[in-house]
Amino acid sequence: MTKNFYSPASHGFVRVACVTPKVHLGDPMANLTEHLSLAERAGAAGADIVVYPELSLSAYSLDDLFTQEVLLDAVKEALAALIFFSTKIRPVLVVGLPLRVDGALYNCAAVIANGKALGIVPKSYLPNYREYYERRYFASGAGVVNRLVDGVLFGTKQVFAAGGSAFTFGVEICEDLWVPNTPATPLAVAGANLIVNLSASPVVIGKSRARKRLCAAASERLFCAYAYSAAGPGESTTDLAWDGQSLVYELGNLIAEGERFTSDSLMLADVDLERVAAERLKTGTFHDSGQGFATDVARTGFDWKPHELTDFHRQVARFPYVPDDASRLDEDCYEAFNIQVHGLMQRVSSTGSQNVVIGVSGGLDSTHALIVACKAFDRLGIPRANIHGYTMPGFGTSTGSKNDALKLMKALGISAEELDIRPAAKRMLMDIGHPYAQGEKVYDIVFENVQAGLRTDFLFRLAGIKKGFVVGTGDLSELALGWCTYGVGDHMSHYNVNCGAPKTLIQHLIRWAANREFDAKTGRILTSVLTREISPELIPIEAGQIQRTEDKVGPYELQDFNLYYITRFGLKPSKVAFLSYQAWKDKYELRVIRQWLEVFLYRFFTISQFKRSAVPNGPKLISGGALSPRGDWRAPSDGNAKIWLDELRENVPE
Structure with missing residues (x-):
């Protein structure tokens, strides 16, 4: 200790x-x-x-x-x-x-x-x-x-x-x-x-x-x-x-x-x-x-002997990816949004494509990817109708997210369609012998991944029909935590505009764009998206409590904090916990901070790198913050978290 x-x-x-x-x-x-x-x-x-x-x-x-x-x-x-x-x-x-x-x-x-x-x-x-x-x-x-x-x-x-x-x-x-x-x-x-x-x-x-x-x-x-x-x-x-x-x-x-x-x-x-x-x-x-x-x-x-006082003469920002200063936040959002827009513009221009396909769920990530695509097409002089958005309701899709997806696509003037994946999902579950197909209420990872995988299959095949490419939506926080199914939409695409954006920043980017880049009606829909619980919406609501991502992987505000200090600076986990405690002690007890940092370390070092080793291209937004193997972070796909977890457990009180 x-x-x-x-x-x-x-x-x-x-x-x-x-x-x-x-x-x-x-x-x-x-x-x-x-x-x-x-x-x-x-x-x-x-x-x-x-x-x-x-x-x-x-x-x-x-x-x-x-x-x-x-x-x-x-x-x-x-x-x-x-x-x-x-x-x-x-x-x-x-x-x-x-x-x-x-x-x-x-x-x-x-x-x-x-x-x-x-x-x-x-x-x-x-x-x-x-x-x-x-x-x-x-x-x-x-x-x-x-x-x-x-x-x-x-x-x-x-x-x-x-x-x-x-x-x-x-x-x-x-x-x-x-x-x-x-x-x-x-x-x-x-x-x-x-x-x-x-x-x-x-x-x-x-x-x-x-x-x-x-x-x-x-x-x-x-x-x-x-x-x-x-x-x-x-x-x-x-x-x-x-x-x-x-x-x-x-x-x-x-x-x-x-x-x-x-x-x-x-x-x-x-x-x-x-x-x-x-x-x-x-x-x-x-x-x-x-x-x-x-x-x-x-x-x-x-000779020097450190003091043992516990007061701390330094401010620790709760959101290291999101500046507290309003003018700097505005500047950062302007830069990030335009990096994403121009990255996508270059990919559209270099491929000669005039069409893109994107899955729109009504959640944060797909919403942001969609508005980036709209601005890219506007600046290229390509009609927004050449953006083909698909909302693909599954077994857990809520009415609110589906309606927001449809309203947003209509307000933005893209080509919008609804494609119900449930019949295909039921058929696949039956073909692979899943208990759900026999009437059992088994909502396991296979049940979830069948839906996620089908959405990706549809998007890639639709891209072939539309003679375009798939715009990815998965964000940096999900990549860090491995909260993405290998080879499906939040992991794989032809070009992912969100891969450099942590979840806590995406929320501000949407708010910034709603106020500066779009009309009032579109802005109201974007604001509505920001109020919704972060959820994959893959398990039926009648199965019990609403499926909340942060119940599984931890609060994104804590995990983005951990991501910043572990990858950007390589700090010891105990020091990250100390800084997190200084920033968040009014909201989280130290035991909670330690609990979710353990989750982060295990997921980041043990179960996620093989996914990051095979990600599509996408624009880097943050200095020292890219997780692409072609960018800031390179690590063996078969590593483990033992020494990081040991350091945390030995030096942070429970």
Whole structure:
């Protein structure tokens, strides 16, 4: 069992604190007091590393005071005191200060832990334009070769690492982030999973947005977490003001943001450095880019003991395939819908077909595939009448779904027909000697698959008659869970427009299309489809309770969550369960989350891959999210789930 399942530290999360001390201009000992107070608060909150602003021990806006011996001596005295007191402070401290080294003055970051300085990192790029005059006081660290100064390594090419963990970090200072060739680049390539930036960037209108863009880009380009801590309003003097912006990004995503225009403030963020390391492992070009590039980066180790607190400073989206932000969701739906439409357009054009055949059940997947086909034909200038839709009622078809299918086909203006498969199904059941044909109410998997298989047979033969091809409807979630009968409609087609779309996203795609791509009448029918229970409708309703897919395979909202983290990031099942608990604990108990994750692991790794190894073409929609053997996911058809299930059962409480 994991030492403490409920603690994020047990799952590879490192807690970053970005702090904005109250500033005492030119009074290092007073600043030391502020530093110690924030360090103690951060340590009590479980922080593993505390990032202070640029020149935090002296203040940044001192101008020619940086040349005063009294100030520089006081800074050195404050640094020594901070190193001494760090024996009583749990986190690593990264503080800013001016420091004389070999007759030159540098704008530096000191990395301090356990009563000693681990290293001193000078600022590489000194702005000397507009309001900046840093070259007036400081020497650039860009050309400095790592060397010992008073027993401490001094230089820009340093990585600091907690042994046996993914907690490795590098340091850059303010302007270093803004230049094309950032000092962080060789540090990341050399193994720094976290980059911290000590900044004293003064604020003007729009500056906050620029910082966010740069931090997001750096974290995505360098495959890292990026923590940015800026000087606060206490620096404001003469012609300039400061806002104390704190930001933490991870692989391009904002994890936490502190309140601006405050002092004596502390912002916490749990960053997943194991996930960062895993992303680098899967991206060969990241390592290729570092060959001969980061060989002179020094690596300094430090002792680190993870905290055991159970609070979590990070938002976990319940629907990782569906953005919470309305404008981004609109953009994602626009892209996904048009990828599907243009993928189908290309297949129609390349085959020279003027007709397609599609089974329309009135459920989510076939509804979405149908509206994609309609838009593809509209843009190709082919009449919608050349889309041949068939609703094929079986033994469990409900009146509501059948009526919606017929209404939708009529509203869309396609060629619509009803083809009752029950006579053919009864004949097949009789021919194979199934008990149902003898009057017994046996509703087993064979009973279901006879219906599903006949629908597919009819569609393929109808495609031959119509001189077209079959448009598939099965979605990504069904492929992941193996919730598709081998060789039938939700598995096989000539081209499957939905194969890259998870169930939770398809619901939003239909809603998006209903509001933007179709008339009000069609939109109302599409909305009606969204309200219906997800069901294969293969067992007669009189047999008992309505057949619900999620009773068998689990809630799609949980299984899509599992799909995202297992396939996209390759996380341990216990970590997926932890994240799922953080996202869903208001709705599902941990035992329920574990139960359905077990189902997912068994179905995904054991009984589904042989189906995924033989799927038709279809458009990829999500980065790292395709399950086609020609896409993102390749696995042996005869694998098993044992080690994943063992890891889950050993490390997640029942």
